[in-house]
Amino acid sequence: MSFSLLRELIFQKNNPSVMGLDPRLEYIPPHIRDGKSVGDALFEFGKALIDATADILPAVKPQSAFYEMYGLEGVAALDKTIRYAKSAGLYVILDVKRGDIGSTAEAYAEAYFGKYSAGADCVTVNPYLGSDGVMPFIKAADKYNKAVFVLVKTSNPSSGELQDTDCGGRTLYMRVAELAKKWNATGRCGIVAGATYPAQLAELRCELPEMFFLVPGYGAQGGKAEDVALAADERGEGVIVNSSRGLMCAWMAAGGDGRDFAKLTREAAEKMRDELSAAIMERVKK
Secondary structure (H helix, E strand, C coil), rough: CCCCCHHHHHHCCCEEEEEEEECHHHHHHHHHHHCCHHHHHHHHHHHHHHHHCCCCCEEEEECCCCCCCCHHHHHHHHHHHHHHHHHCCCEEEEEECCCCCHHHHHHHHHHHHHCCCCCCCCCEEEECCHHHHHEEEEEEEEHHHHEEEEEEEEHHHHHHHHHCCEECEEEEEHHHHHHHHHHCCCEEEEEEECCCCCHHHHHHHHHHCCCEEECCEEEECCCCCHHHHHHCCCCCCCCCEECCCCHHHHHHHHHHCCHHHHHHHHHHHHHHHHHHHEEEEHHHHC
16 A cells, blocks of 8 residues: 555545544534543544545544543544544544654554554654664555654754754754655655745755655644645645644634534635645646
């Protein structure tokens, strides 16, 4: 599978966006949350968001921490949500940002890709430990026909404390990009690069013209469509752009009791799709 399924779904739906699922209980409308267990509320919220957008979105990106924080019920809801998203025909990027070495990294990779996994297509990985921490995921991706996104230049304000460090004339994030090229030998490694740093995003696309980019930071974090467009390759492809709160919490931005939350999320997803597609098309023309 590598990224071929993701590319196909983006093409079919003409939409390079992914909905992040980061479900705090306070983000769930009262009529969904009240009277239910934590696990049921988390799943029903995610299910409704998937049902509202599965025909226009190619992918979802559940963030495991927002499920794990609710204990076993949350973990069970995450498993159920991943399986439901797959049944709805969506590509699932499981955002776990794991980073460890040796047998521990192999165990993490098996947990997300192997026999007992929920069936996610892809995971995010922290490369701070070097190839020892990344290659077990790449090998598991080869084995199970999956893919991996490696953190390179992230969207958070303090990312530069480490990622912008000079390493012999090149920044650390560009050094990681060089390694990502090697890790992508079988076509199963992409990178994470934030929309909040458009100049660096453009620099990385020049360095990695053939690799797939996952771009967080759009919308609530301040990234704009014209910034994100810099991550697209020369064909206007090779990028998937994440929005979590901007889609999931559209009902909160609109006010009201949230009974129309699914409709508002769909409308926000359609607007995001149109803005991204227009910006990428404009860049390709230049």
